Amino acid sequence: MQNYTVYVPRLTPKKEPFAPGHRACVGCGEALAVRLACKAFPPNTIVANATGCMEVISSQYPMTAWRVPWMHALFENAASVASGIEAALKALTRKDKRPDNGTKVVAMAGDGGTSDIGLQALSGALERGHDLLYICFDNEAYMNTGIQRSSATPFGAWTTTSPDGRESIGQKTWKKNMAAIAAAHDIPYVATACHSYPHDLMAKVAKGIAVPGPAYIHVLSVCPTGWRSAPDLSVRLGRLAVETGVFPLYEIENGEYKMSLELSTLRPLQDYLKLQGRFRHLSDDTIKEIQERVIKEYERIKERAR
Amino acid sequence: MVTLTIDGRTVQAEEGAMALDVAQEKGIYIPTLCAHESVTPYGACRLCLVEVKTAAGRERLVTSCLYPVEEGLEVITNSERILRNRQTIIDLLLARCPESTVIQDMARELGVEKSSYHPEDHGNCILCALCVRACQEVVGVSAISLVNRGVEREMAIPFFDDSTACIACGSCSYICPTSAITMEDSGGVRTIRMPNNETEFEMVPCKVCGNYWMPRKQVDYISRTKGIEPEFFDLCTTCRD
Numbered sequence A: 001m002q003n004y005t006v007y008v009p010r011l012t013p014k015k016e017p018f019a020p021g022h023r024a025c026v027g028c029g030e031a032l033a034v035r036l037a038c039k040a041f042p043p044n045t046i047v048a049n050a051t052g053c054m055e056v057i058s059s060q061y062p063m064t065a066w067r068v069p070w071m072h073a074l075f076e077n078a079a080s081v082a083s084g085i086e087a088a089l090k091a092l093t094r095k096d097k098r099p100d101n102g103t104k105v106v107a108m109a110g111d112g113g114t115s116d117i118g119l120q121a122l123s124g125a126l127e128r129g130h131d132l133l134y135i136c137f138d139n140e141a142y143m144n145t146g147i148q149r150s151s152a153t154p155f156g157a158w159t160t161t162s163p164d165g166r167e168s169i170g171q172k173t174w175k176k177n178m179a180a181i182a183a184a185h186d187i188p189y190v191a192t193a194c195h196s197y198p199h200d201l202m203a204k205v206a207k208g209i210a211v212p213g214p215a216y217i218h219v220l221s222v223c224p225t226g227w228r229s230a231p232d233l234s235v236r237l238g239r240l241a242v243e244t245g246v247f248p249l250y251e252i253e254n255g256e257y258k259m260s261l262e263l264s265t266l267r268p269l270q271d272y273l274k275l276q277g278r279f280r281h282l283s284d285d286t287i288k289e290i291q292e293r294v295i296k297e298y299e300r301i302k303e304r305a306r
Numbered sequence B: 001m002v003t004l005t006i007d008g009r010t011v012q013a014e015e016g017a018m019a020l021d022v023a024q025e026k027g028i029y030i031p032t033l034c035a036h037e038s039v040t041p042y043g044a045c046r047l048c049l050v051e052v053k054t055a056a057g058r059e060r061l062v063t064s065c066l067y068p069v070e071e072g073l074e075v076i077t078n079s080e081r082i083l084r085n086r087q088t089i090i091d092l093l094l095a096r097c098p099e100s101t102v103i104q105d106m107a108r109e110l111g112v113e114k115s116s117y118h119p120e121d122h123g124n125c126i127l128c129a130l131c132v133r134a135c136q137e138v139v140g141v142s143a144i145s146l147v148n149r150g151v152e153r154e155m156a157i158p159f160f161d162d163s164t165a166c167i168a169c170g171s172c173s174y175i176c177p178t179s180a181i182t183m184e185d186s187g188g189v190r191t192i193r194m195p196n197n198e199t200e201f202e203m204v205p206c207k208v209c210g211n212y213w214m215p216r217k218q219v220d221y222i223s224r225t226k227g228i229e230p231e232f233f234d235l236c237t238t239c240r241d
Helices: A029-039 A053-058 A078-094 A111-116 A119-128 A178-183 A200-212 A231-243 A269-273 A284-306 B019-025 B080-096 B101-109 B130-139 B169-174 B216-226 B228-234
Strands: A043-051 A069-072 A105-111 A132-138 A189-194 A217-222 A250-253 A256-259 B001-008 B009-013 B051-055 B059-063 B075-077 B146-147 B155-157 B182-186 B187-192 B198-205 B212-215
Touching: A029 A053, A029 A132, A029 A217, A029 A231, A043 A053, A043 A078, A053 A105, A078 A119, A078 A132, A105 A111, A105 B101, A111 A119, A111 A132, A111 A178, A119 A132, A119 A178, A119 A269, A132 A178, A132 A200, A178 A189, A178 A217, A178 A250, A189 A200, A189 A231, A200 A217, A200 B169, A231 A269, A256 A269, A256 A284, A269 A284, B001 B019, B009 B019, B019 B051, B051 B080, B059 B080, B080 B101, B198 B216, B212 B216, B216 B228
Parallel strands: A043 A069, A043 A105, A105 A132, A132 A217, A189 A217, B001 B075
Antiparallel strands: A189 A250, A250 A256, B001 B009, B051 B059, B051 B075, B146 B155, B182 B187, B187 B198, B198 B212
16 A cells, blocks of 8 residues: 555545535544545446445435435345446446446445345345445444444444443454455455545545456444544544554455555554443453454465465 | 537536536546646647637637637537547557556557557656646645657656655655556655656654654655644654544
């Protein structure tokens, strides 16, 4: 990843397909991630959006924050709707009903809409080989409905359905590795990104749209409301998640792993956990256990990228 | 506001806006390589050629990135004549940069599979001056420029050798449409590779985490021009409170 500071941001696209004035919480990392992703869209792009925070905050009747053609799907079928759009465009072009103007299709969903409820629709779309980009904005729980756990919630995290207490340390299972699941479909492009690395995120979205065939991008988006963190720390938390190795940034192109950010040393996990209220109850032993697992997972991906 | 037609569509636009910008805003595609919203138009690649007919009846071919719209203007963006001209231009660019994937894609899009000229590999630079304009107008240091004329024209730092003015920000590599300039960070050294030279710059490590996060020359430049203490850059953005 190129480490651009200060000057290059002045050269990024000035268009705002995701308009300001939406109703996201203060410090919402997901809104930032969506805004950046939209900046990387080519001129003709259609978005299919699953139910979730982004749909609720951006499209309250009678207003909308979307300046691109945008379709709200059900919780589970963003990938199916996107494949339908793509197939329809292809059919209309074949029948000479519309010119082939390079229209691209993007599906967006949260971690619940991707790794729990929408997994089979996503798997189907990837397997059928539609030319679309699927972006998962992962804020690690069902934040929109009130912070219920999802399969993307990390081990030890408090949520309203995985509370901490005498009998429980919070979420009892480890985070589902969605990028590996997507990569297992043998699709041309899979990547992980984070809004705290804006140029990397934009480059990956542009690349994902450009590749022929399906592409999947997993974006970690910090949620101050659900993570119980200060809203002004959202960007820093994203950076810490990457620098501690909790959420490594990498690309998988045709099965080849490539690290986006080479870290010589990982930061101690505690730097990342201590800023979030959802990990406040963790004992030193549990933190040590998580730290070991994080390093193991990070080394495994690094090994694959070699 | 003025009223004009683009490909038969009547559109309203701000007087003085460039025809290319108006067309793009209305969703009408015109191929281009050297236009960028952050810098002034320059008209280097010539691919954005369109036919215009003024209200007075004057007809000609112009580069749309440099043509301000006016009342009653008729613009045609995709006639046979325009396509022929664009094909010649991309044919010449393809002969100059046969290895560039961006040029290859654009050529394919315009219906040119193989250059009809004898290809001479000049690297990936198409002399569009986007890097030069960004360095001058956006960064404000003018560390690079286009030198010489005609067939000897090339993009270079002063005397092909002197990178004193460069602050290693990487804007040139970011804006380059054909990746002729690349930037790479590794182990405290930033390398910027240009068609004619390669320069290494020292990076500043963060005092807390030790990650290299900014070039030394950029720290010097910002503290000199903006009056910020150099100590401000001791900590990276992640470690700063």
